[in-house]
Amino acid sequence: MLNIHNLHVAINDTPILKGLTLAINAGEVHAIMGPNGAGKSTLSYALAGRDGYDVTEGSVTYNGHNLLAMKPHERATTGIFLGFQYPVEIPGVSNVNFLRTAMNAMRKRRGEAELSGGEFLKLVKTKSAALGMDYEMLKRPVNVGFSGGEKKRNEMVQMAMINPTLAILDETDSGLDIDALRVVAQGINALRAPDKAILLITHYQRLLDYVVPDYIHVLADGRIVKTGDKSLAHELERDGYAGIAA
């Protein structure tokens, strides 16, 4: 599904990713772990197409298409979802208006029928209830005044609504108490399917107790330095990144 080959990304001419290679197949859950500053968020932004994240070398294909040639909204429309490490506040735009506008914009571009007000409302009420997000909160401006945990839950509501094919989740677990972590994990597990894939970016192994990945990669200094199965998380927990990356 996703094929990243020898990816080099620079920010303001400073190289951050330095030859990252990773292949993700449909049905798989991959976790990327690594110390702060390793380039994890840089990878997620580069995959989502953020301005200022310059790909200087390498390639990324998504279902055979050159992902790097696509604009951010085209990447979203083709099924890629980025869960933000720091979800953005948008004063004056309600969550429901935002979500409905976004979903219908993508549906229109894919040649699908737009969701009616009623259909949308039914769906958003079901999905938000499943994720323990009060529907009343969704009438408020996007993420404004939300706690860290509420913002992450809100990312999960958006993901559940959009139902992407590839979810890239950047530290969706950070800043969550254990109850919220369980809810978020539930949301992620609900997305698991043979035709979908998930890339979990995380700093701690905690989340991986709830969402068990097929592969774990260690990212250090802009490269994947080690790949293993779920037991690698516990190794990392015990020995720290320093031993692995050395």
Place this chain on the structure above:
Amino acid sequence: MNAVPTKRNELWRYSDLQAVAAVWPLPAPEHIIVPAGGEFSRAIVQDAADNEVAIQTIDLVIGKDARAVFDILNYGGSFGRIAIRAVLHENAHFRLNTVQLGRARQTLEIVCTIIHAELGATSRQTVRTVLTDKATGTYLGKIQVMKAAQKTDASQSSKALLLSRLATVNTKPELEIHADDVKCAHGATVGELDKNALFYLQTRGLDEAEAKSLLTRAFVMSVIDDVQDSVVRDNMIAHTDMWLDKVAL
């Protein structure tokens, strides 16, 4: 009639003076008197054709305990100017909600002079200006508090959103206070669309233009939401949406 104004006249400093000269002399101002205890409201949607010069001048007197509310959308014409001069008597209230939407080479301006003449009057002015292309948008807000006008409570808030680096915004609050027990607050900001928010929206499937339009609409809605009359409010929203569809964001 007096002479065509020049740049040296503060109230015309940023105007399109060529346009002004073409329509000079101006018709006499519209006089509005709100009697003591009265209520007055006026909605203005200035949507003149692209090449027109649209200048409106209003002289307003708000009597004791009376209220006047102006809801304004200023977005038409090559030069669109709305000038209001209001004298507030005891405990009078004046409210101004204004949106200006400028594009191409338009010059738009709101010139508001509020005279707090007597005790305890309040005035609230909110102006939101969105400019793209090479448009110019101006808000001149002068507040004069006379000696007798103790307990005056006056506020002005002006925010401008620049969608183009070639657009120009002029904001000038001016206070002239002769009483000592008064509250006068003013705030003015000029900004661009939040890049983080734009990217966030794009990762959720809106293209760049759609994302800009959604954020711009939200900026303007902060004023329109305050408009009490729902018919006026819906009309302002409809015009704003027409404008957003027309400009290339």
